[in-house]
């Protein structure tokens with residue numbers, strides 16, 4: 001190790017995590033390469049992945065296929081999404097590997113009430129001591145750990161484990177969750193589930209060029225998935241809800257888009273620099289893909305009922 005490297009390392013340790021000298025603001029490409037290398041061909045929701053900085057004080061600490069983000073501040077952190085129960089040890093290890101303490105997480109928030117996104121919520125809340133903020137429909141599922149029988153995927157996912165947890169706060173539209181200087185704003189984007197929630201926040205880094213900030217848009221899953229015998233055409237209120245969500249997402253100013261499954265928005269390719277990190281039409285395209293999928297499901301159902 002050179003004297004200069006030793007000096008930089010000593011200064012970083014002195015300043016603490018997140019305050020390294022002239023830290024680059026953008027994604028950590030080397031760390032993202034480690035994710036894609038470790039995750040090649042792995043599709044299980046619980047498959048561990050190493051952590052990587054996404055932007056500024058926002059870090060990817062999730063699994064190979066489920067996004068979990070840590071948003072940090074010297075006065076406390078927020079965790080977005082919590083993956084499966086089996087994934088909890090790797091999420092906690094990732095947080096520690098980045099130099100942060102799980103006990104400094106003040107709030108855990110989520111995307112939607114399916115096991116791959118909230119299965120680990122109870123264990124993470126226990127391990128960190130963090131409070132939990134949920135939409136009312138998500139809180140109802142988490143209170144019992146039982147999937148909503150009205151869920152379009154009910155018969156496929158009803159037996160997957162969701163450990164019950166009581167919400168400390170029920171969110172209202174536009175609610176802001178705070179930890180120190182962090183402000184994460186909730187918006188309800190129902191369709192894929194009734195309690196689907198999206199989030200946005202400013203993420204900043206101190207760089208050699210000054211403070212650099214971008215808005216992170218964590219937009220929930222909007223895929224219209226149905227398990228037998230569910231048919232969207234039997235539920236016009238769900239279809240209408242989806243369409244309102246698509247319109248709201250398409251109209252958003254989407255800076256850096258993150259989705260609960262990274263592959264739904266090519267997150268790792270963008271973090272690697274193989275595609276722009278924040279194309280301006282990202283939310284519009286994401287909403288269009290969701291609309292196309294719903295329309296295809298409705299067309300398929302119509303064709304089947306004509307048989």
Ligand SMILES: [Zn+2]
Pocket residue numbers: 112114192221
């Ligand atoms: Zn889901």
